[in-house]
Amino acid sequence: MDLQLSSSLLENAVTELSRLPGVGRKTALRLALHLLRQDETTSLKLGESIIRLRKEIKYCTVCHNISETDVCQICASPARDSKVVCVVENINDVMIFERTGQFRGLYHVLNGLISPMDGIGPDQLEIASLVARIRENDIEEVILALSATMEGDTTNYYIYRLLSQTGVKITQLARGVAIGNEIEYTDEVTLGRSLVNRTLFADSFKR
């Protein structure tokens, strides 16, 4: 369907909105018309918040998570265990792990995964800074908390090889049957892994 718009301002807004993930030209037009219909301050606030987000955002110089300050709240907190570093793909994953309430250590945000198909190599990621961070600080354990995908596994292995010389303990997230999932609908590879890595039943009461 060809959407001929009578105004270049509308045309422009629709084009830019349709660059958002999951937003086609038709949805973009619906959004733009909504922005025209609602009260002006709300629409202007959206535009300004996007510009400020992009212009003023800072990243923690230690873990590369977003931050309001040079060093983020997590890295600066004395309540966190600075001897454990959890390696994650992006800032969203930091929020996800924080929400579990199960982790008191620090993070390291890679800003992506190694993916030759997408032309993303280790140099575009915060891997060198991770290695430097491990070498220069008193860190006992690195938890590889990347997705259980080919890209995640590749990145895990790459980091593992680099860090194995440093003597730091390297762990990864447990792989197994997701809580709430039925055996019948769990894939064979996961089931196989969950058998090999089975844990003592009594351990499940400990926490």
Next chain:
Amino acid sequence: MDLQLSSSLLENAVTELSRLPGVGRKTALRLALHLLRQDETTSLKLGESIIRLRKEIKYCTVCHNISETDVCQICASPARDSKVVCVVENINDVMIFERTGQFRGLYHVLNGLISPMDGIGPDQLEIASLVARIRENDIEEVILALSATMEGDTTNYYIYRLLSQTGVKITQLARGVAIGNEIEYTDEVTLGRSLVNRTLFADSFKR
């Protein structure tokens, strides 16, 4: 789910994005992270296009469609039949009717429908300006092209009552079985209307 965001800039952008129709907090966060990840100019262009859209947009003083000039391209075109005015709910409907390629007259955008439930009365719509336009210009026919909903019908009737004194011919869109639809799945009210308003079969060849 509670999304605690570590940055007030991110928090702000997510709040504003989640005001968009169909965008929840989780989608808003996904969009914000996308805006952070993609190249800076694209994100800034989106913000600026939204602000410009809202600040600089103009409306045609005749038909209230969006326009770059005081009088829109449609109203100003000598190729259009200025004796026929099609009354539509919003600027999106203008685009929809333009796309049919079946209409060569002018439009009048109401900017909504009468809806007591939503607190929208005739005074908030471009109804008075429609009546004035009909009175002051040489217009022969007004086509009521509003949705076949309760609000559309209410608005149709309200306009009909106001205009019936002016002597202008008042028509409305044909109601009937949508093209491509099966009888089996067409509702009874529509079928009843399509029977009462049946047309000569031979007329369907004329166009």
